[in-house]
Amino acid sequence: MTIAFIGHGYVGLVTAAVFADFGNTVWVVGRTKEKIEILKQGKATFYEPGLSDLVKRNVDVGRLLFTLDYKEAVVPSEIIFICVGTPPKPSGEADLTNVFAAAEKIGKNLVGYKVVVTKSTVPPGTNKKVGEILAKVKPPGASFAIASCPEFLREGTAIHDTLHPDRVVIGTTSDRARDMLIDLHKPINTNLVLCNVETAELIKYASNSLLSTKISFANAIAVLSERVGADAEKVLEGVGLDSRLGRSFLYPGVGYGGSCFPKDVKALIALSKGHGYDFRLLEAVDEVNHSMRDHFVEKILRHFEGNIHGKRVAILGLSFKPDTDDMREAPSITIIEKLLNHGADIIVFDPVAMENAKKVLPSSVIYAKDPYSACQDVDVVAVITEWNEFRNLDLVRLAKGLKQRVLFDGRNIYDPEFVKKLGYMYYGVGRM
Ligand SMILES: NC(=O)c1ccc[n+]([C@@H]2O[C@H](COP(=O)([O-])OP(=O)(O)OC[C@H]3O[C@@H](n4cnc5c(N)ncnc54)[C@H](O)[C@@H]3O)[C@@H](O)[C@H]2O)c1
Secondary structure, eight states: OEEEEEOOSHHHHHHHHHHHHTTOEEEEEOSOHHHHHHHHTTOOSSOOTTHHHHHHHHHHTTOEEEESOHHHHHTTOSEEEEOOOOOBOTTSSBOOHHHHHHHHHHHHTOOSEEEEEEOSOOOTTHHHHHHHHHHHHSOTTOEEEEEEOOOOOOTTSHHHHHHSOSEEEEEOSOHHHHHHHHHHTTTSOSEEEEEOHHHHHHHHHHHHHHHHHHHHHHHHHHHHHHHHTOOHHHHHHHHHTSTTTOSTTOOOSSOOOSSSHHHHHHHHHHHHHHTTOOOHHHHHHHHHHHHHHHHHHHHHHHHTTTOOTTOEEEEEOOSSSTTOOOOTTOHHHHHHHHHHHTTOEEEEEOSSOHHHHHHHSOTTOEEOSSHHHHTTTOSEEEEOSOOHHHHTOOHHHHHHHOSSOEEEETTOOSOHHHHHHTTOEEEOSSOO
């Protein structure tokens, strides 16, 4: 099959490369000349484990093609996926400008019959509007069906998730479009959820919001654990062993970030408001999430009796989660800004996100070449992202460079007893 993807971000490029690897001819449309030139050479434009090899392999055999020209991609393709960004507006609603702009350009280039699928996360009603745009601008004689196939991949494991998703959701009322999409997804052996467009659109928001709810619940339990002298990790282990509940996403920390959870929770709150429903549960989820950054900084402040002016703080981990260079809504940003506001000096290290971090962090931040040099002559070490590299740090070697052995573990990756035996003062989240 020949198919097209509009947008080559985490969703567009990964999905395009995987479908090309299945043997399809895949066109990818971008809007930045420099990036398209890099992609044409078979190089990925962001860090995602395994992606460079996958892109290169499929570019080399001519199955993965990149262009700035919608016509070049749309005309030969049977199915066109919209994978553009849907960032939040100040109101929390999803900004659909990119989706509608893409729809208009696809529509103008329609010939014959095409299935136009939205993969971007969009609120119910969006695909219907995409259909209206296509109908308005399409040339006479062209026909189309719309469908919604929301994407559930996670950055850091995006290729694995695309190859082995828990489910593929196909939302459409067109039998022909549904059958074509089922056919395309045949190499992926998983559960199919067949539904109408609005249901598919809402499945994505409901999934991300429930995952966010689990994280905020774990964080609320962690705050309470600190107050009552419980160990949140043990509490959540005990909770998670209940097969009705499970342990996944019940891990306390400094809160969720990234380009999806924060914006999708806010978008579902805004969507609900627009339909006369006050989704207070999600308002609390969002509020708990933000409060965890404050909670973390307050603990550092408390350790220094409220004054961290001139203290040197090493921050280990900047990306919003491990195995990505994505800094969007990363908790590290807020935590660093707050510490700087209190007069601390900040030295940071991240295995892959430092270039992206430089674009968003204040200019006074100092970048170190490895975790050990980041922790040289510092008063506090704070782990913000649970990179495996940090789990295996040589804490004895690290201690030698420290002014004081104080470790704030924002992701509970260390064994408190072990760390304390090495002479550190240890602060986890929800543990003593
Ligand atoms: N990142 C994730 O983990 C993830 C997972 C599931 C779903 N999603 C959703 O998928 C969508 C895309 O997310 P992403 O992380 O890939 O975004 P991204 O910001 O990484 O990439 C978006 C891409 O769209 C391109 N683009 C925007 N407007 C365009 C236009 N008019 N024509 C051509 N290209 C255009 C941009 O240049 C960029 O390449 C969002 O709605 C997001 O919520 C993201």
